[in-house]
Amino acid sequence: MNALAFGYDFKEIQDKVSLHLRPWHRSFQFWVRAADIYTGYKVFQLRVSLVKYPQKKQAMWDKQHELAADKIYAMCYDLGGFFLKIAQIIGKPDLAPAAWVKRLVTLCDQAPATPFDAVQLVLEEEFGRSISEIFENFDVNPLGSASIAQIHRARLRGDKNDVVVKVQHPGILDLMMTDIRNLQAFALYIQKTDIKFDLFSVTKEMEKQIRYEFDFLREANAMERIRRFLYENNKKTPVLVPRVLRGLATRRVLVMDYIDGVPILNLGDEMDKRGINPGGKMATSAKQNILKSLTLAYGQMILKTGFFHADPHPGNILICKGSEVALLDYGQVKDLPDQLRELGIDTVSNCKNEQQEMLRLAQTMFDTKLPPGVVMLQPFSEDASIKKIGVQSFPEELFSVLRTVHLLRGLSVGLGINYSCAEQWRPIAEEALYNAGRLKGANRTKVSNPGRFFWRY
Numbered sequence: 001m002n003a004l005a006f007g008y009d010f011k012e013i014q015d016k017v018s019l020h021l022r023p024w025h026r027s028f029q030f031w032v033r034a035a036d037i038y039t040g041y042k043v044f045q046l047r048v049s050l051v052k053y054p055q056k057k058q059a060m061w062d063k064q065h066e067l068a069a070d071k072i073y074a075m076c077y078d079l080g081g082f083f084l085k086i087a088q089i090i091g092k093p094d095l096a097p098a099a100w101v102k103r104l105v106t107l108c109d110q111a112p113a114t115p116f117d118a119v120q121l122v123l124e125e126e127f128g129r130s131i132s133e134i135f136e137n138f139d140v141n142p143l144g145s146a147s148i149a150q151i152h153r154a155r156l157r158g159d160k161n162d163v164v165v166k167v168q169h170p171g172i173l174d175l176m177m178t179d180i181r182n183l184q185a186f187a188l189y190i191q192k193t194d195i196k197f198d199l200f201s202v203t204k205e206m207e208k209q210i211r212y213e214f215d216f217l218r219e220a221n222a223m224e225r226i227r228r229f230l231y232e233n234n235k236k237t238p239v240l241v242p243r244v245l246r247g248l249a250t251r252r253v254l255v256m257d258y259i260d261g262v263p264i265l266n267l268g269d270e271m272d273k274r275g276i277n278p279g280g281k282m283a284t285s286a287k288q289n290i291l292k293s294l295t296l297a298y299g300q301m302i303l304k305t306g307f308f309h310a311d312p313h314p315g316n317i318l319i320c321k322g323s324e325v326a327l328l329d330y331g332q333v334k335d336l337p338d339q340l341r342e343l344g345i346d347t348v349s350n351c352k353n354e355q356q357e358m359l360r361l362a363q364t365m366f367d368t369k370l371p372p373g374v375v376m377l378q379p380f381s382e383d384a385s386i387k388k389i390g391v392q393s394f395p396e397e398l399f400s401v402l403r404t405v406h407l408l409r410g411l412s413v414g415l416g417i418n419y420s421c422a423e424q425w426r427p428i429a430e431e432a433l434y435n436a437g438r439l440k441g442a443n444r445t446k447v448s449n450p451g452r453f454f455w456r457y
Contacts, residue, residue, distance in 0.1 A: 065097035082179035162258040213331035240326040261318030306336035334400035368409040369420035
């Protein structure tokens with residue numbers, strides 16, 4: 001064996017060993033950092049309990065949240081992958097402390113990009129042709145890179161319109177499964193020690209959805225199905241949905257129409273550029289229309305068909321001309337069968353005003369509107385309903401609805417509009433119940449079992 005051949009063999013062995021050890025290294029990094037953040041809060045709770053003055057307590061909490069925010073940001077950024085999704089979920093102004101939101105919101109679409117030579121290899125493996133045979137132009141630098149894939153702007157040969165090419169990161173699935181297994185173990189511990197909520201079922205549903213995201217043919221089918229439903233059932237679709245180019249869709253690559261718009265996170269900056277007062281009537285009206293369009297689309301998807309886009313985080317929403325909304329990325333969709341559109345949640349409680357607390361808990365879970373005077377729900381505070389009503393069993397199928405409402409609420413709070421999706425969805429729900437032959441008495445929900453409440457259509 002010559003030296004050159006030996007060098008290649010040795011490098012191959014190194015790469016294989018490195019790939020094999022990466023899951024172990026990620027697991028170690030996660031547990032070290034998660035334990036540091038968790039114990040930091042537990043020790044702090046003991047310290048702050050000794051302080052009498054509310055203002056001093058609040059100042060101490062603010063400092064602790066800032067310290068934890070830096071650590072959470074570093075963990076999510078360094079590990080990437082699945083932890084970028086976790087940052088999207090918890091980094092919402094209605095849920096997390098302000099210090100967390102300020103740090104985590106910047107992680108949107110901040111996954112490390114795959115080098116272009118690897119992207120080119122994936123494209124040519126999937127299409128069986130060179131890039132130059134398919135595309136007249138192809139931007140080497142991606143428009144954005146997320147946990148599973150990155151997107152490039154391009155133009156097909158013989159076409160005048162631009163397209164978006166979504167390309168899967170090579171080798172990311174195994175690493176993401178390692179991440180979610182660690183999170184599931186952490187969730188089991190937390191729900192036994194601190195939070196009376198079935199977090200493990202939530203993480204199981206997340207695992208199922210993430211596996212689906214790696215099949216871009218499934219995403220193409222979902223995008224076409226939702227696009228057809230919204231465009232055919234409205235005089236004007238409430239949200240724009242990209243058109244899939246069917247001949248250019250595979251399990252790892254997806255080509256679709258390019259939609260020009262401003263990411264919703266940049267809406268404030270765009271208004272400043274145009275001389276629009278973000279707090280003025282024009283801006284408020286535009287924001288209300290944006291929320292109305294989004295929640296109308298979701299109300300129709302969830303309540304009329306049960307098949308819906310389940311990932312409305314800010315990175316998937318563009319604002320186009322005339323305050324039109326474009327909804328992107330259909331990797332996470334959920335299909336609720338008819339028999340699963342009325343789902344029960346098992347609860348346990350010994351508190352006073354149990355019915356009232358159950359109503360508060362249901363509103364916390366399934367409405368975007370915040371109570372008067374409340375700017376952040378703080379669902380795990382001592383006074384929160386979830387501390388008084390323990391959720392023993394949470395159907396996995398319902399998690400996607402819960403997460404969708406949670407993300408919509410985050411958008412509502414971020415835009416400064418206290419908007420109720422439940423109020424907008426009511427007539428859609430009544431229509432769905434009427435069509436199902438269950439309208440009579442359906443607008444009243446009598447709770448015969450105090451330990452169980454239902455989410456109805």
